[in-house]
Amino acid sequence: MAIVTTSLFGDLYFIPAPGAVTANERLEWLTDLEESFGGDESPLESRPVARQRLGYDLPALADGVIQRAANALVGGLASLWAVPVWPEIQTIGAHAGGFNNISIDTTVVDLREDSLALLWGNPDNWQIVEISAVAADSITFTPVSAAYSNLKIIPVRVGRMIGSRKRPAKHQHIVVRAQWEVDDVENIATTVPTQFLGNDFYTDRVVLPSAMPEHTLERDLQVADFNLGPTNFYSAWDHNKKTIPQHRMMHSLAEVRAFRSWLYRRAGRYRPYWEPSWEHDLRLNDSGSLTTTITVYPDDYEDQAEIRTHIAIEAGGVWYPRTITTVTPVDADHLDLTLDTSLGGIDASTVTRISYLGLKRLDSDAIELDWLGAGNCQCDLKIKEIQP
Template structure:
């Protein structure tokens, strides 16, 4: 029996495999029966069904048809009954139902990435951060609009019979379209694959509508194609959607609403397979500059949303309720916290954003973030070799005095990339100005009018291990996260 075992793993669609039965003896053997134990939607066919005779050294090919309909766990055993021997074929699989309804984009899909970080904090505010998850966990939330009673009934049936089991969930925000017709039996899907959630050994869905679809498994991914493990069964025209699939579970509570007897809608948050994480093909190097060994987030925030900062100092109030109150400050500086709102347009820019976020590992890995405000103003032109720069008086030399968390600056010229410098000294200069000394000159003369703004560089980390993003379209992403300053 070659092979004698089919371990199909996750079964998303019906499969057809072949098995060879060879009479290795030098005498004829009569096949009296093919016994089936727990066939559960699996059938054997061929041109030598019993009763049949196998001549000496004769080989026969049988077709094994495995249906996607049946119980969740398939463990079928087939026995070919000969007088001398009874070879067996075992077929195992876990059936997975595909959620083929497309989302309602008027209620934008959301994606949540979750890490886990153990933050150990010392008395004086210094931190040690330990990453506890190797890969981000992903949740996808889609709204579905069922425009007729049949669609709504199908959805209810899926919830009724399969809610506690695994689904194949389309990653609709990473969909693509066929650029040409695809014939039945195709083993290659020609398409641009860059920055999409595509990977070897994962599935994709060819989708026309919720009743017309086909799931195929990817063997390899190239820049211009998907190479398939099994050929396609149907013809698919130009414009057919190609959607990556990921395994996921429904929540324990699913709600839907009815507008009338025919129409209904539901929003489902899917928990994807935690062993997979963000697809490598979906990530790109952030391309951000490095300063003192860490990335600098030089992308400006979305100023259409308010940005509110807060400063918190770790202080204990010692009060026995009968006299004076004493205050014990654990840290020598406050820790600033602020939101960062980001609107990203285009798949490549989204992939760079994903690469940056994935590298953060939630709260674990810090980075530099400019305040993007005019924290200082140069008040006198500087020559190419000047290390001392005169600025308008902001009491830097009085209250901050090169504190580790406020001695790094980002100089934003009117055109070009920002320039990063460190303050090594400061001195008062009068009522209206003071002096700062930089670790390096600008290398060219800089007038006061050269700068769009001069901002502090804050050393920060994400303030949460969970990041939720809104997909306005499949190439427009809105993300918001809060950062917290790390004391140095």
């Protein structure tokens, strides 16, 4: 069957074959960034809902399915398709026929009311159903009469094939390589985390440095050269900007779901966030109860005091984001820092590190997720620090 008829979306093309273990997913937002003379950014969210692309191979198709696939590709290149999200597959096991409800964890995959799901046994025993109700641990859908010896459930998106499709001429080793632009994109409602100076503040490392990270430092440099001999240089930016390659490896659908929510909260380059450097940037030289002033070793901090005014203090497993308002030299080993908000009397002995805070954002509106199979997924991305 190359065409599936639904009441929600009409006729949809579909190839009844399981996708390859590996797959690629692309999420893309659209942000307009206005940059001030001093380098500060004002983002404008031009596309509040991400665009989504899914791409995977349909390898080693069995005879019979091969012919269906060929016919579907001939007629369906410009049409709507039922696109199973094979990386989000969940196995149910044996199931008797005659049912319209099944227990499944819906919190880790994209199963929604008025959307589709694929009930899969094999290329000859499957059905695309319309979901009418979703709970955290179950879905209700179109009645199913067939029984399954090893039932699997896969979310189904609706989309169109993009670009040209390639398939080998020798059908006994056919691989259909396809990419779809999704129409019914999920819009994840994200929660607002802890705030600092009007932006999100995270104390869990969502992404980690790549294996061999190469940081890129940027600084606006203007050159005034009228070919008369002297040349003048100046920078309008108040501070450097730094780009850091990052990596995230996920080992379950739950981890992928949490990371996806974080990405939707970022909305591409639109929403920045504060994050500690995770380094021991300032060395505490204090004791007793800490309130609005802390004493640190100087370590030439005064040279950068006008730029590095935001810090995070970790004490007793809690992070305290603060702004340094005044720097007062005491002697060669003591530098007093006055904070905008009291630390509430925490004991200096509980402080494990003092890190600089950086205001960061994604460096791109487009993010790619590489699915590796068995719920494993990885993402390489770049983070830009736009304000120290």
